[in-house]
Amino acid sequence: MRTRPLKVALLGCGVVGSEVARIMTTHADDLAARIGAPVELAGVAVRRPDKVREGIPAELITTDATALVKRGDIDVIVEVIGGVEPARTLITTAFEHGASVVSANKALLAQDGANLYAAAQEHGQDLYYEAAVAGAIPLIRPLRESLAGDKINRVMGIVNGTTNFILDKMDTSGAGYSEALDEATALGYAEADPTADVEGFDAAAKAAILAGIAFHTRVRLDDVYREGMTEVTAADFASAKQMGCTIKLLAICERAADGESVTARVHPAMIPLSHPLASVREAYNAVFVEADAAGQLMFYGPGAGGAPTASAVLGDLVAVCRNKLNEANGPGESAYTQLPVSPMGDVVTRYHISLDVADKPGVLAQVATVFAEHGVSIDTVRQQGKDGEASLVVVTHRAPDAALSGTVEALRKLDTVRGVASIMRVEGE
Numbered sequence: 412m413r414t415r416p417l418k419v420a421l422l423g424c425g426v427v428g429s430e431v432a433r434i435m436t437t438h439a440d441d442l443a444a445r446i447g448a449p450v451e452l453a454g455v456a457v458r459r460p461d462k463v464r465e466g467i468p469a470e471l472i473t474t475d476a477t478a479l480v481k482r483g484d485i486d487v488i489v490e491v492i493g494g495v496e497p498a499r500t501l502i503t504t505a506f507e508h509g510a511s512v513v514s515a516n517k518a519l520l521a522q523d524g525a526n527l528y529a530a531a532q533e534h535g536q537d538l539y540y541e542a543a544v545a546g547a548i549p550l551i552r553p554l555r556e557s558l559a560g561d562k563i564n565r566v567m568g569i570v571n572g573t574t575n576f577i578l579d580k581m582d583t584s585g586a587g588y589s590e591a592l593d594e595a596t597a598l599g600y601a602e603a604d605p606t607a608d609v610e611g612f613d614a615a616a617k618a619a620i621l622a623g624i625a626f627h628t629r630v631r632l633d634d635v636y637r638e639g640m641t642e643v644t645a646a647d648f649a650s651a652k653q654m655g656c657t658i659k660l661l662a663i664c665e666r667a668a669d670g671e672s673v674t675a676r677v678h679p680a681m682i683p684l685s686h687p688l689a690s691v692r693e694a695y696n697a698v699f700v701e702a703d704a705a706g707q708l709m710f711y712g713p714g715a716g717g718a719p720t721a722s723a724v725l726g727d728l729v730a731v732c733r734n735k736l737n738e739a740n741g742p743g744e745s746a747y748t749q750l751p752v753s754p755m756g757d758v759v760t761r762y763h764i765s766l767d768v769a770d771k772p773g774v775l776a777q778v779a780t781v782f783a784e785h786g787v788s789i790d791t792v793r794q795q796g797k798d799g800e801a802s803l804v805v806v807t808h809r810a811p812d813a814a815l816s817g818t819v820e821a822l823r824k825l826d827t828v829r830g831v832a833s834i835m836r837v838e839g840e
């Protein structure tokens with residue numbers, strides 16, 4: 412074993428960074444044996460230098476992250492600051508100064524992954540980011556290495572623990588959205604400002620990363636269709652139950668049937684209770700992958716938290732350190748297929764539509780005509796009368812999302828339709 416240590420600098424020492432530092436210290440001997448050289452924590456950049464950081468020698472702490480990445484003797488930079496800047500500049504500067512990078516930064520990778528890969532390649536360095544999607548769950552490496560010989564057609568996952576916790580509470584306790592969000596906040600599952608989670612931004616960033624790797628093409632955050640889950644109601648869950656379904660916020664990346672394009676989207680959807688993703692409870696994450704030869708695979712586990720996320724970071728750190736010792740590089744960007752990303756209107760899906768209608772003869776026929784005019788065929792219809800009004804629940808067969816949303820717009824204009832109570836896509840069948 413080499414005795415000269417590999418030097419690692421930590422950018423950020425918060426929820427994830429402090430756990431990375433702890434595991435690097437407590438598992439130092441095992442890490443050295445697995446890598447083939449000791450690993451030395453050579454510097455830690457933070458914003459508040461006076462904060463007490465257990466187990467980290469004070470002389471390693473600095474507020475000058477730029478100077479740390481420019482030192483020139485650092486082998487690997489672990490970026491766990493988050494956000495786009497200064498993380499992006501620090502990472503590219505690290506490559507320029509001979510360091511490989513391990514990052515947990517989904518926001519940055521979804522927005523600018525291609526340029527980061529290019530900078531890594533230009534300077535002969537590695538860029539690893541297992542922790543950026545679904546915390547501890549090994550997913551990036553299985554997709555970009557283990558399944559590199561297969562053809563992935565679909566990746567569908569629960570990739571945000573906060574929203575899964577809220578939806579699970581609504582499902583199991585009958586709570587409304589606000590009540591379930593309050594509980595998630597009180598238990599520390601939701602941040603004070605939960606927008607990034609509940610509006611689907613976090614999941615959309617992960618969908619962009621997953622789609623790009625799965626389909627060997629470039630998918631950016633802006634390419635991902637996004638709907639949050641704040642409008643999901645207890646009534647939606649009641650409807651889902653009647654159909655033998657539950658509701659999840661899903662990130663779905665698909666190759667089109669003709670193989671000529673891909674789509675990536677995030678929205679709440681009903682899924683049958685028999686689907687493996689339906690049983691993912693509380694704040695857990697899971698990703699369901701469908702590939703030509705492998706068939707169906709499911710990856711499941713904790714998608715966030717300091718120690719679980721640090722586990723993924725440490726796995727990357729070991730891989731990158733081994734590459735350094737072997738003077739080799741891990742996989743870079745694979746975007747050779749250059750498949751276009753189609754808009755949401757082209758996605759083929761099913762709708763569950765709940766309408767409030769007048770309870771009189773001919774309404775059903777009128778509604779059915781609207782569906783037919785848009786080329787959408789109906790799977791099931793359920794009607795319930797109540798004091799001169801009725802509710803009509805229609806579940807469609809698969810059709811392009813543009814045709815389905817056009818149908819809903821036309822239904823809204825019918826005199827006999829008092830309102831569209833809910834629209835939910837149905838997936839996983």
Ligand SMILES: NC(=O)c1ccc[n+]([C@@H]2O[C@H](COP(=O)([O-])OP(=O)(O)OC[C@H]3O[C@@H](n4cnc5c(N)ncnc54)[C@H](OP(=O)(O)O)[C@@H]3O)[C@@H](O)[C@H]2O)c1
Pocket residue numbers: 422423424425426427428456457458459460462474476490491492493494497515516517518542543546714715716717720
């Ligand atoms: N938390 C999770 O469960 C989780 C899961 C998966 C991925 N991630 C990703 O991991 C990354 C870190 O998340 P986190 O939860 O650990 O964040 P965090 O707790 O807010 O920690 C951020 C750290 O970065 C430091 N920092 C902020 N701005 C800085 C700057 N300009 N220069 C130097 N240091 C700076 C902060 O310093 P101070 O300590 O002085 O404030 C803090 O130590 C993010 O990309 C996040 O998306 C997190």
